[in-house]
Amino acid sequence: MHLVLDLDSEVPIYQQIRDRVVEAIADGLLAPGASLPSTRQFAVDLAINFHTVNKAYDLLRREGIIRINRKSGAVVHPDVRRATAELRVGVDWEQRLRTLLAEAVVRGVPEGEVLTYVRTTLEGFAKQSEGGGQG
Amino acid sequence: MHLVLDLDSEVPIYQQIRDRVVEAIADGLLAPGASLPSTRQFAVDLAINFHTVNKAYDLLRREGIIRINRKSGAVVHPDVRRATAELRVGVDWEQRLRTLLAEAVVRGVPEGEVLTYVRTTLEGFAKQSEGGGQG
Amino acid sequence: MHLVLDLDSEVPIYQQIRDRVVEAIADGLLAPGASLPSTRQFAVDLAINFHTVNKAYDLLRREGIIRINRKSGAVVHPDVRRATAELRVGVDWEQRLRTLLAEAVVRGVPEGEVLTYVRTTLEGFAKQSEGGGQG
Amino acid sequence: MHLVLDLDSEVPIYQQIRDRVVEAIADGLLAPGASLPSTRQFAVDLAINFHTVNKAYDLLRREGIIRINRKSGAVVHPDVRRATAELRVGVDWEQRLRTLLAEAVVRGVPEGEVLTYVRTTLEGFAKQSEGGGQG
DNA sequence: GTGGTCTAGACCACT
């Protein structure tokens, strides 16, 4: 489980961890049920404080993406689709995507280019997931 | 120029204003060269602090999306494509889109559905722009 | 003795077991003197660690709700009313109920609706107990 | 805004703050729109660390009970009923009430006594709210 | 002046 942080970014570190973990799951690098590093170990790996990892894990837990157990630590939710689908994040998601696409339009990026990027990214996730490891 | 804010959102107000303005431009509601409300008037309309509008406009200016003139006020940059294209926002944009798409994948949204949503949104922007623009 | 656990809940597993057992007694499914599953069997049934069941049983024992005997295993306390009444849990109970009712009020649930729910639940317990109990 | 904490309780301090604030709102001591103390000031008043207050406020915010603004601080959500009603906490609430009622039944508290306590508590909230202050 | 983030370290609870 390797992941790159940008300590100079305006995006809080705990949010970056959350985002990278979500991508790792989509990539198939972390399969449902797979273990995440312990908060303390991950903090050492990332050279940050364990409280920051804690906050990221708490965020992922509240989103239904991971499950946390005091003994066995954090794992990707075994039924992550169901656990996340229950939350009413859809509206927010569509709004964020709309904003992103508007930025591309304003910057004059051709529609076809955006679509290709979306398609390629989605296919990348799909491909990875097929063969996907157990983390 | 009407726009809806969510005061309960985690997204800062100034960021929401910036996002909605970008969408309004993509929608063709604000053509290149078109005037934005004065910061004071906009603040009254939105029932928020004048400094918050100021901050949003400053952000848009730094992104090359609008131009601010002491006399004529804020206008959409006449050559917004060129002005924005020069900035190195591409990498960040791709990263944010990648995170958004990963969320959809994790939540089990079918690839076709995501693509349809992207295509529909882009076409909505294109259609609006055709009739509306003056640039 | 069947009981449903929510592994994603913030409520610890041992607490959930304790709560469900209390409800089973109120429901008349477990009469005073009735046997509970052995800790090991229960752990297998619930697919959890044996120590967790142990902790739940210990909690119930300290509350005067069950009795644990090395030979006969765990049974609902034969005189559960007396054994539990002696403990000074009243204050805590009232505080917890007060918090719950405050939540309903804040959420705008009509007083009549709350009362009906309370009455219905209590009657459900009473009905079950009549036919079921042996105490 | 005065509130009593039990530092020896198993209930985390931030949870106690959250519970007492909810009760203060139901009591009408804190009307919708009313200000809560700043995190730092509240921490001094309660003789605890401001991070703990921060966590309580964050919990209340995520529940839709309060609204937090970097400038004006925390206020009871102006439309707290709507903001909290949107969340799917109903099921959890009913489960917790069911457990509480089961405890009363097991302890042999007469049904009438429980109902009276519920009614009295609800009426206490209602009465306070009618004349209710602006905090 | 307000809340938000991050670091640092102690101690506790769960398993």
Added chain:
DNA sequence: GTGGTCTAGACCACT
């Protein structure tokens, strides 16, 4: 050994 809570203090972002 794991995560959870609390304290303590620094610095930053928003308004």
